[in-house]
Amino acid sequence: MLFSRTAEYAIRAMTFLATQPPGKLTGAKAISSAEKIPMPFLWKILQTLAHRRLIRSFKGLHGGYELASPAGQIPLLAIVQAMNMVDPVNRCAMGLARCGEGPTCPLHDAWKDLRERAVAMLEQNTLADLARAAKRYRRPPRRRSGKRASSRR
Numbered sequence: 001m002l003f004s005r006t007a008e009y010a011i012r013a014m015t016f017l018a019t020q021p022p023g024k025l026t027g028a029k030a031i032s033s034a035e036k037i038p039m040p041f042l043w044k045i046l047q048t049l050a051h052r053r054l055i056r057s058f059k060g061l062h063g064g065y066e067l068a069s070p071a072g073q074i075p076l077l078a079i080v081q082a083m084n085m086v087d088p089v090n091r092c093a094m095g096l097a098r099c100g101e102g103p104t105c106p107l108h109d110a111w112k113d114l115r116e117r118a119v120a121m122l123e124q125n126t127l128a129d130l131a132r133a134a135k136r137y138r139r140p141p142r143r144r145s146g147k148r149a150s151s152r153r
Contacts, residue, residue, distance in 0.1 A: 003080050003083075004083065006041075006045060006083050007079065007080045007083040009035070009037045009041065009042065009045055010045050010048075010049060010079050010080075010082070010083050011076060011079050011080070011130070012035045012037065013031050013035060013037060013042060013045060013046065013049070014049065014054065014055065014067065014074070014079055014127055015127060015130045015131055015134050016031050016034055016035055016134075017031070017055065017065060017066060017067050018067060018071035018127045018128065018130065018131035018134075019131045019134055019135055020066070023066070024064075024066070025058055025062065025063060025064030025065065025066055026064045026065055026066070027063075027064045027065075028042055028043060028046060028064075028065070030064075031046075031065070045083070046065060048082065048083060048084075049079075049082060050065075052082040053068050054067070054068055054069075054074060054078065054079065054082055055067055055068055056068050067127070070128070071126060071127040071128035071131050072126050072127075072128035073126070074126055074127040074128075075122065075123050075124070075125065075126055075127075076121075076122040076123075076125050076126065076127065076130070077119065077122035077123045079127070080122060
């Protein structure tokens, strides 16, 4: 895994917000329910995302959350880095404190290449890209036309 469960949940929560109509505030319960993220964990994630200015939080009866910037301006790398869980640029595949240049571990060369490609992918793909994909995957299945089959007893 390149990043933590916290970063994964943050990406999922922000993707859900990106699929909402512009100007709509979405409550934490709606995000938790849709994305199957435990509420106590989600509240901490949303607090961090708001502190990092990736989302805005509004309190009160009609409060909720929304993206702080258009989804197309938020690279996935910004979300991963905001969670401060794993720095994909410097993480060692073998768990050493820092992945540096030179013969540090047997996986260094292969991991360095993979890590650089992963970081490039996270920089190039935005939350808007994920939201478009999420909308395609969340479409309800088509119903068959015609009469419903009845069961016999």
